[in-house]
Amino acid sequence: MEKKSVVVIGAGSTGAATIRDLSMRGIDAVLLERGDLCSGTTGKCHGMLHSGGRYVPQDKEGASECIRETKILFKIAPHLIEVTGGMFVGFEEDEKADPNFKDKKLQGCKECGIPVEEISVKKALEIEPSLSPEITSALWIPDEGSLHEFHFVCYMCLDAKRHGADIRPYNEVLEILRDGKTVTGVRVKDHIKDRIYEIRSEAIISASGPWAGKIAKMAGANVPINPTPGVMVVVNRRVVNHVINRLRKATDGDIILPHHTTAIIGTTSWPVDDPDKLPTPKDHVERMIKDGTRMIPIVEKCRLLRAYSAARPLIGLKDVPGRDISRTFEAFDHEKIDGIKGFITITGGKMCTARAMAEAAVNLACNKLGIRAECTTDKEPIIGYDEEIDVAKLSEEYGLVKLYTQRAVDRLGPLTRKALDPIKSAPYRGCWLCTDEFVTRAEIEYAVKNLWGHYIYDIRRRTRQSMGTCRGGTCSHVVAGIQVEEFNWDPVDVHADLMSILKLRWAGDKLLLWGDNLRQYKLNEAIYSCLGNYDKLGKGLPFSMPVFGELPW
Amino acid sequence: MVGKDFDVLVVGGGASGLISAIYLAKKGLNVGLIKKASGATQMTSGLFDVLGYMNDELVFNPIEGIKRLTKEKMGHPYSIVGEENVIEELKEATSFFKKIVAEANYSYEGELSKNILTITPLGTYKPTCLAPKWMYLNVLGFRKSKLLFVGVRNYVGVNPVYVARSFNSFLLPSLVKIDKEVEAQAEATYMYVPGLEEGAATSFDVGIALDDQENLKEFASRLSKDAKGVDFLFLPALGYKKPMENQRYLKDELGTEVIELPSVVPSIAGRRLTLALEDAAVKSGVKVHDACKGLSAIRSNGECTAIRASYGGSEIEMEASAFILATGSYIAEGLVMEKNGVKEPLFEIPISTPPNETYSEWAKKEPFPSAGHPSSFFGVNVDKTMRPLSNQKVFCDNLFACGSILAGYDYATEKSGLGVCAVTALIAAKEAGEYIK
Numbered sequence: 001m002e003k004k005s006v007v008v009i010g011a012g013s014t015g016a017a018t019i020r021d022l023s024m025r026g027i028d029a030v031l032l033e034r035g036d037l038c039s040g041t042t043g044k045c046h047g048m049l050h051s052g053g054r055y056v057p058q059d060k061e062g063a064s065e066c067i068r069e070t071k072i073l074f075k076i077a078p079h080l081i082e083v084t085g086g087m088f089v090g091f092e093e094d095e096k097a098d099p100n101f102k103d104k105k106l107q108g109c110k111e112c113g114i115p116v117e118e119i120s121v122k123k124a125l126e127i128e129p130s131l132s133p134e135i136t137s138a139l140w141i142p143d144e145g146s147l148h149e150f151h152f153v154c155y156m157c158l159d160a161k162r163h164g165a166d167i168r169p170y171n172e173v174l175e176i177l178r179d180g181k182t183v184t185g186v187r188v189k190d191h192i193k194d195r196i197y198e199i200r201s202e203a204i205i206s207a208s209g210p211w212a213g214k215i216a217k218m219a220g221a222n223v224p225i226n227p228t229p230g231v232m233v234v235v236n237r238r239v240v241n242h243v244i245n246r247l248r249k250a251t252d253g254d255i256i257l258p259h260h261t262t263a264i265i266g267t268t269s270w271p272v273d274d275p276d277k278l279p280t281p282k283d284h285v286e287r288m289i290k291d292g293t294r295m296i297p298i299v300e301k302c303r304l305l306r307a308y309s310a311a312r313p314l315i316g317l318k319d320v321p322g323r324d325i326s327r328t329f330e331a332f333d334h335e336k337i338d339g340i341k342g343f344i345t346i347t348g349g350k351m352c353t354a355r356a357m358a359e360a361a362v363n364l365a366c367n368k369l370g371i372r373a374e375c376t377t378d379k380e381p382i383i384g385y386d387e388e389i390d391v392a393k394l395s396e397e398y399g400l401v402k403l404y405t406q407r408a409v410d411r412l413g414p415l416t417r418k419a420l421d422p423i424k425s426a427p428y429r430g431c432w433l434c435t436d437e438f439v440t441r442a443e444i445e446y447a448v449k450n451l452w453g454h455y456i457y458d459i460r461r462r463t464r465q466s467m468g469t470c471r472g473g474t475c476s477h478v479v480a481g482i483q484v485e486e487f488n489w490d491p492v493d494v495h496a497d498l499m500s501i502l503k504l505r506w507a508g509d510k511l512l513l514w515g516d517n518l519r520q521y522k523l524n525e526a527i528y529s530c531l532g533n534y535d536k537l538g539k540g541l542p543f544s545m546p547v548f549g550e551l552p553w
Numbered sequence: 554m555v556g557k558d559f560d561v562l563v564v565g566g567g568a569s570g571l572i573s574a575i576y577l578a579k580k581g582l583n584v585g586l587i588k589k590a591s592g593a594t595q596m597t598s599g600l601f602d603v604l605g606y607m608n609d610e611l612v613f614n615p616i617e618g619i620k621r622l623t624k625e626k627m628g629h630p631y632s633i634v635g636e637e638n639v640i641e642e643l644k645e646a647t648s649f650f651k652k653i654v655a656e657a658n659y660s661y662e663g664e665l666s667k668n669i670l671t672i673t674p675l676g677t678y679k680p681t682c683l684a685p686k687w688m689y690l691n692v693l694g695f696r697k698s699k700l701l702f703v704g705v706r707n708y709v710g711v712n713p714v715y716v717a718r719s720f721n722s723f724l725l726p727s728l729v730k731i732d733k734e735v736e737a738q739a740e741a742t743y744m745y746v747p748g749l750e751e752g753a754a755t756s757f758d759v760g761i762a763l764d765d766q767e768n769l770k771e772f773a774s775r776l777s778k779d780a781k782g783v784d785f786l787f788l789p790a791l792g793y794k795k796p797m798e799n800q801r802y803l804k805d806e807l808g809t810e811v812i813e814l815p816s817v818v819p820s821i822a823g824r825r826l827t828l829a830l831e832d833a834a835v836k837s838g839v840k841v842h843d844a845c846k847g848l849s850a851i852r853s854n855g856e857c858t859a860i861r862a863s864y865g866g867s868e869i870e871m872e873a874s875a876f877i878l879a880t881g882s883y884i885a886e887g888l889v890m891e892k893n894g895v896k897e898p899l900f901e902i903p904i905s906t907p908p909n910e911t912y913s914e915w916a917k918k919e920p921f922p923s924a925g926h927p928s929s930f931f932g933v934n935v936d937k938t939m940r941p942l943s944n945q946k947v948f949c950d951n952l953f954a955c956g957s958i959l960a961g962y963d964y965a966t967e968k969s970g971l972g973v974c975a976v977t978a979l980i981a982a983k984e985a986g987e988y989i990k
Contacts, residue, residue, distance in 0.1 A: 282913055399752070428706045431753040441709065474818060477675050481712025484719070491676060491719035499921075506920035514912045518890040518928065521920075522883045522965075523596065527818055528921055529965040531598045533679035535921040536606060536966075537727070 004030045004166070006365055007186050007201040009173050009215055012042035013149065013351045015207035016156035017358035017377070023163035024380070025362065025373035030199060031157065031165065032188060034172035034548060036458040038153040041209045041275075042351055043461065044310030046232060046266050047259045049073065049081050050352050051143040053088065053116065054245055054255070055327055056108025062327030062350070063112045069353045070143055076355075076381045079413030080152045084258060086144030086243030087124060089295060090137040094248040102137055102247060109141070116141050130239050130296050137247060144243040146259045147352060150461045151411060154451055155383045158415075162383075169452050170546065176204060176219040182341040183219055191546040192454060203342045203365045207357075209313040210275035212347040219343045221334040227275040227311040228322040230267030231284040233512070236303040236469060239263045239296050246295060250323055252284075253291025260410070260464065261437065262305065265292035269322040275311040276549020284309075285511050303516040305469070306508035315348040329353060331360040335368070342368060383414055398423045400430050400440070407438040411464060412446075419446035434475040436468020444482055455545050456480060456501040472505045473524030477532075497544035499534060559585035559840070561985050562860060562873035564847045564899065565887065567592025569956025569974040570879030571830040571839075572646070573982035575653050578837040580986055585871060586839050587862055589846035591827050593885040593957070597970065598673075598815035599822025601650075601661060601683035603643070604631075605668060605968025609923050611731070615682050615972070616640055616666050628930075628961035630973050633937055634980060640665075646975040647683065656836070657829035660797060662689040669693070670728070674711040674789065674817045676719025678728070680968055685822065687791050687800040688813045692728060695737035701783040701809075703776065706743045708754040710817055711789035713741035742779045747771040756821040760793035769799055773806040780807040787812050790821050847880070850900045856951050857900070875951040875985040878902075878933070878941070879978065882957040888932060890915075895931045897958070902933055902941045902948050904960075925963035932960035939981040951988055953981035 008018050011033030022029040033039075052066030073081055090102060102118075109116040117140045124138035125131055157167045168190075175187040177198065185200040206215040210227035238258045246254030252268045268284045285307045292299040316325040329349030334340040346361035359375045366373060395405040398420050409416045422442050423430040429442040447453035447462035456479050459465060465479060466472030480498040483489040489497075502524070509517060529535040543551065563574040566588025578584045603615040604622065612618035622629060623636040631639050644665060651661050663669065663683035669691035670678045678692055700720065704713035717739040728735045746759055747768040762768050780786055791813040792799040803811040816822040834841055845864040850857050859872040880887030880899060888904065889896045893911050895904040907914070907927075915928035933954045934942045941948040955977035957964060964970035 427751070431707050431709045433709045477817070478709050478712070481709075481715035485712055485714040491715065491721075491723050494715070495676070495719070495723060502920050510916045510920075511913070513916050513928075514890045514892050518912075519883050519886070523818065525921065525965045526596055526884070528675075530602075530968070530970065531600075531673050531679065531815060531817060532675040533673065533677050533968075534675075535923045535925075536609065537677050538921060539923060 001198060001200055003200045004028055005202050005369060007032060007199055007204045009204065009206045010040070010208035010211065011037045011153065011157065011167070011169060012040050012207065012209050013153055013354035014209065014346055014349065014357050016153040016160070017354040018205055018207050018346065018361055019160040019165050019167065020156040021358040021362040021375060021377045022365070023160040023165035024376055025366070025371070027369070027371060027373070029165050031160065031167050032171045032173055032186065033169045034191075035170065035546065036454070036461065037157060037169050037452055038150045038461060040211070041310045041313065042149050042153055044232075044308055045149055045351055046255065046257065046264055047146045047149050048243065048255070048257055048352070049083065049145040049147040050350055051086065051114050051141050052112055053086070053105070053109055053114050053141045053144065054250060056112055056114065057104040058249070058324070059326045059328070060108060060112055063108070063114065065328060065353045065356060066350060067112060067114045067143065069356050072355060072378045073147065073352060076378065077152065080148050080155065080382065081145055082258070083143070083145040084242045085140065085142045086245060087128060088139040088141065088245045088247040089124060089131060089135040090247030091134060091294070092136050094246065095136060097248060101249065102139070105139065105247065114141065115143060128240060128242055128244065130298055131244070132295055132297050139247060146243070146257055148260070149351060151413070152351070154462065157452070159383050167452060170454065172546070173215070173218070176343070178220065181339050183343045203344065203368055205361050205365060206343070206345045207347070207361070209347060210311040212313060212345050216334070216345055219334065219340050221338040221340045221343055221345070223332055223345050223347065224315060225347060226314045226316055226322065226325070227272050228269055228314045229272055229278050229309045229311040230269050231280055231288055231307060231309045232264050232266040233285060233288040233292065233307045234305040235263040235265065235299060236305050237263065239298055239302060244295055253288050256292050256296055256299070261468065265289070265299065271322060272311065274549065278309050278311060280307055280309045280511055282511065303469070304512045305471070305517070307511040308508050313347045329357045329360070331357070331364050333364055389416055394420070398430055399427060404432060404438045404440060408440070408443055412443070418450070419443050433478040434465045434468065436470055437464040439463045439465045439475070441482065444479055445486055448487055456483065456497050457504055457545065460501065466501065466505060469520060471509055471520055471524060472502055473520070473527055476501050477527070493544065495538065496541040499538045499541050500544040502528065503543070557872045557874055559583050559871070559873040560989050561585070561875045561877060562587065562871055563877040563879060564860065565592060565879030565881060565885070565956065566590070566831070566841075566843070567594040567879065567881050567885060567956060567974070568826070568830060568971055569978040570877065571834050572650060572653070572975055572978040573877050573879060573955060573985075574839040575830070575834050575837050576649065576979060576982040577986055578834070578839045582986060582989070584839045585842065585873065586834065587842045587845040587847060587860070587871065589844065593881050594830070595823040595827040596818050596820055596884065597823040597826070598817070598820060599685055599688055599826055600671065600681040600815050601663070601971040602964070602968040603665060603682040603972030605680035606966065611680055613668055614666050615668055619643070626961070628934070630959045630962055630977050633935060633961070634976060635937055639976065642980060643972065643976045646979040649979060650975050651683070653833040654826070654829045657832040658797070659825065659829040660686040662686045671815060672716065672720065672724070672787070674716060674814045676716045676723060678724055682972065685796065685813070687796050687811070688815060688822065690785070690812050693732045693735055695735050698737040698784040699782060700737055700739040700785045700787065701779060702739060702741045702787045703779070704741065704743045705749070705754060705759050705789060706745050707749070707752065708756060708759055708789060710756055711814060713743065717741035744772070744775055747775075755819065756790045756816060757793060757819070757824070760790040760796070760821050763790070763792050763799055764795050769802060773803055776803070776807060780809050783809045785810045785812055787814050789814055790816070793821065793825065796825070847899045850876075852949060855949060857949050860899075874989040875953065877981050877985055878952060878954040878958060879956045880958055882932065887958040890928060897933060900941070900949070900952065903943050904931055904933065906931055923966060925966040929963035929965065930961055933958050934960045938984040939977060940984070953985050955981040
């Protein structure tokens with residue numbers, strides 16, 4: 001029987017931060033995730049690095065946590081964030097609705113220690129030329145930006161692995177084992193190896209976001225969690241260079257921010273019972289486009305790549321509207337709440353406060369285990385960031401076009417050298433297979449070997465292959481070939497996996513299937529139906545990945 | 554008709570536009586052709602599909618398949634041409650096509666009465682009817698055959714290991730179900746193409762490198778060891794300008810059949826086919842205007858008199874006695890999908906879509922449904938003279954449409970692309986010629 005001091009459930013930002021914290025304190029721990037790393041809420045979030053400005057004046061607690069943690073991320077994760085600065089922009093209708101809102105926002109920011117400055121409309125338009133000239137007021141908040149969610153999670157896991165932790169994606173907790181009212185371990189299904197096993201542990205930390213209620217129930221405990229989804233729409237271009245918020249009480253469709261090569265518009269808010277059943281309603285998508293266009297008029301003319309929804313893990317009561325629930329987090333000690341010994345839930349919060357959430361949960365676990373170890377996660381950079389990478393030099397060394405090296409550095413940061421090194425002895429590994437996101441074969445192989453990439457859909461998270469304008473059409477079959485050639489996949493399984501990623505991409509594309517998106521689809525159809533004949537031969541192929549809840553088609 | 558620029562003006566530079574223009578020019582007419590770019594034909598694999606599937610069933614004899622189709626699928630372009638005419642017209646269209654590309658040194662092989670199954674670079678098979686001579690191969694003909702898939706190490710588009718292993722474990726079992734005599738074993742190897750050893754290569758680079766005699770000679774000697782005992786050797790590209798000569802050379806040198814795989818986008822075979830047709834068009838006297846985008850049509854008294862076009866940045870009017878609309882489907886933007894409907898932007902021919910529906914109803918749940926998406930069947934409705942219809946009435950007396958802009962069929966799932974293009978192009982051309990007499 002396998003034994004661990006602590007089992008962490010859920011590999012989103014909170015779970016990854018928790019396993020990192022545990023391992024850095026020398027605690028023997030394992031991270032279990034039913035799907036891929038970052039495949040839940042974190043993987044589908046806005047990717048926003050919050051100053052906290054969005055949550056004042058109504059939620060000063062949540063806002064203060066955001067600014068404190070964002071400043072820590074500046075130090076420990078400079079390669080995972082893009083600090084662009086942000087603006088709050090108001091329109092005439094916003095001022096009419098609440099004439100004092102701007103002053104309340106300014107005052108709230110001041111109270112929470114969030115740097116803010118009122119700027120003229122002229123200045124705002126100079127900073128962000130794509131803004132609507134109809135704005136009537138603007139605030140500048142320097143500490144805003146985006147956080148590369150997948151790499152944030154993945155590199156915290158790498159850090160944990162370096163400190164001795166065990167990271168197990170596709171290992172689903174089926175049951176929480178108890179001895180009376182004390183948790184003693186978990187029964188787990190390994191979906192890849194298709195086996196069921198048990199782990200004994202002294203404590204279990206559930207870091208399962210909107211699934212926290214489901215997991216707590218397994219332990220006989222209770223968490224007041226409201227899964228509250230929101231819809232997001234991805235614009236094909238970086239139509240903004242800064243995070244743009246609407247200067248009004250937080251509501252639907254009031255954020256648009258730059259994210260890698262795209263911009264993301266968000267979002268809506270409605271309660272659901274089950275985070276595994278998330279629709280992306282058409283009227284929400286249309287509202288996002290309309291609201292995004294109000295702030296950034298060219299949005300309407302742009303190609304919109306994809307729409308999707310993700311569930312926020314809001315803590316609170318069922319009858320309180322999602323927008324009014326604090327974004328603060330809470331570590332639940334179930335021994336005190338429900339009398340379930342050894343079980344902790346950490347949920348609520350934001351991606352950017354993951355580290356603080358982990359600290360709170362691990363402190364609690366340490367108390368229970370009688371371990372005295374200090375948290376150092378706010379001091380040590382994630383995966384030992386130190387090196388400035390010279391893109392020109394590296395390009396020459398590997399014989400790569402500089403753009404490819406630069407994009408690899410954007411994704412891989414300090415791991416770039418390790419990922420691209422095989423190109424030196426085998427130059428063909430430097431061949432590109434994605435001209436949207438500029439991905440080389442070496443990076444695909446590194447993602448499988450070193451970053452827990454298993455299915456093609458997972459490789460996408462690590463490399464951004466298929467996230468560009470081709471929607472997976474031109475690159476996915478190439479990755480399928482690599483899976484067979486390098487990683488010995490059975491071709492039948494790879495055909496199924498290839499169809500699976502294309503189905504998942506399609507689920508987001510088909511919500512926006514007009515204009516150039518339809519044209520792109522028709523090109524992919526030319527490859528996979530017209531030539532590949534998958535419309536006929538693919539009929540019997542199963543969905544390759546384990547399915548939780550509902551498939552989006 | 555004095556003073557018109559052309560007898561017939563063809564709009565569109567894909568297969569259907571070029572075929573109709575060449576046909577009319579060869580009849581001695583003054584033909585103009587405008588194209589905003591090289592059409593979507595260059596995205597195709599090089600295979601000439603006629604009818605590969607009928608209601609999900611593999612079609613082995615396209616002639617028989619089309620006869621059935623004309624009885625069952627009323628709005629299909631083949632049915633509009635008519636049960637009594639379509640086979641003869643198709644025979645004429647395909648032999649005309651074969652003849653004109655052969656003049657550009659590009660040979661297609663195959664018969665309308667027989668579909669073959671080809672291996673694709675995705676490790677699957679697909680039915681097709683005609684194919685370039687060096688691509689024409691029926692996998693159902695394998696009898697104890699040894700296959701070797703050769704990849705180019707620095708070209709990622711075709712992975713020979715994937716194709717070979719897929720052939721053995723995915724394709725072969727389904728081929729045996731079709732014909733139990735089929736027996737074959739596939740292997741794979743990688744090579745560098747001489748003159749192309751550094752950096753990343755495309756299929757075009759491979760083709761161009763092999764067009765060089767020295768490179769080809771060296772490539773043959775690199776292949777010779779692996780080719781021993783092999784019956785069929787597959788390459789991702791055999792040449793850009795000289796695929797046929799290169800095939801012959803390699804076959805003689807290696808003592809094995811050498812086959813080029815159909816192309817995956819960006820497609821060398823699609824590009825070559827487009828070039829061959831463009832070459833044939835220019836040689837037959839078609840006045841080809843590249844980078845010339847049709848903007849709108851000028852109409853009076855039920856006739857079109859001219860097309861307003863943007864040509865090299867300036868706007869011009871091009872007059873003709875008859876017009877052929879061959880602007881393609883969604884990819885080439887002959888049809889434009891908007892949120893609430895489909896537009897034909899040049900003539901503004903109304904495109905009918907089901908009432909009270911929008912884009913979201915026109916896509917099925919899965920990306921590649923075997924019966925196609927509803928949006929694929931939208932397009933220009935025509936009568937049997939290929940005149941576009943608006944509310945069942947002829948839209949314009951001297952306008953004819955052909956190719957993938959037509960309603961009522963889905964080239965992707967039926968595998969009927971170039972067949973429909975060629976036959977409708979031929980009829981549009983004949984009718985336009987008839988009209989201006």
